[in-house]
Amino acid sequence: MRRKADELIPLEISVLEAALALERRGIMAFHGYSLAKVIKTATDRRMLTAHGTLYRALHRLEQAGLIEAFWEDPTEAERERRPRRRMYRLAALAAVALSRARAQRRGTAGKLASLDEEPETT
Amino acid sequence: MRRKADELIPLEISVLEAALALERRGIMAFHGYSLAKVIKTATDRRMLTAHGTLYRALHRLEQAGLIEAFWEDPTEAERERRPRRRMYRLAALAAVALSRARAQRRGTAGKLASLDEEPETT
DNA sequence: TGACAAACAGCAGATATCTGCTTATTCTTC
């Protein structure tokens, strides 16, 4: 695909917008799997048939400095008897990058803003 | 199935024998997934189609005090980019229980002793 | 001996994350 430096592709914009929406609801950290579920329901049909695409997008965003990653407290995962989550938080740069990206390609993404309404984010 | 108190069923015997064999090779701790791989190759045909059976057997053995469980160091899992393992170690009681069980039902299990030879235990 | 209850076996899938391979798309350069 070869991208222009400093640009965001639709999936990345979607991730950032979803994170922003969560932040507005007071949820300051998210993880890949929850995002995948949100995206699957928000953008109806099959997307991310395998989750690899999403996780790779998260890695890219992390590398770009737009999100910050950290592993959740292992005792929490133990207590809830599930695999440990890698948590993400929006970085300060994200808002700027997002508005710039939105200005460039408007209308391409934005389907995930719908999670402003619904609860249920696990 | 309803079992007599203090008895071991074949799968449990297999697990303990596999653990004992590993111990003799100097490997003092094992985890469920590795055991599943060993069992799958040692007892040729399909066994443990789903791994649930094995994990439940491990829980039983833990409850019976024959193995001791602990979660591996999370930094290790991070470093190797894989889920955290729940490690098991034979308890002191295991040897006694095993020989008693072997005396009771001899010839029923024992297929896993073959891992005395092969390396490759991850 | 037959019925019942308890517990195991097997099936299916959830929870999370990650990687290798192939295919499709897009940018750049000529």
Place this chain on the structure above:
DNA sequence: GAAGAATAAGCAGATATCTGCTGTTTGTCA
């Protein structure tokens, strides 16, 4: 405008552990 290079998307499956449900086996008791 076509070719070539880089990178994302999609497919498939590995790595680990766990749970709910159904079916099967076995010990016990009448």
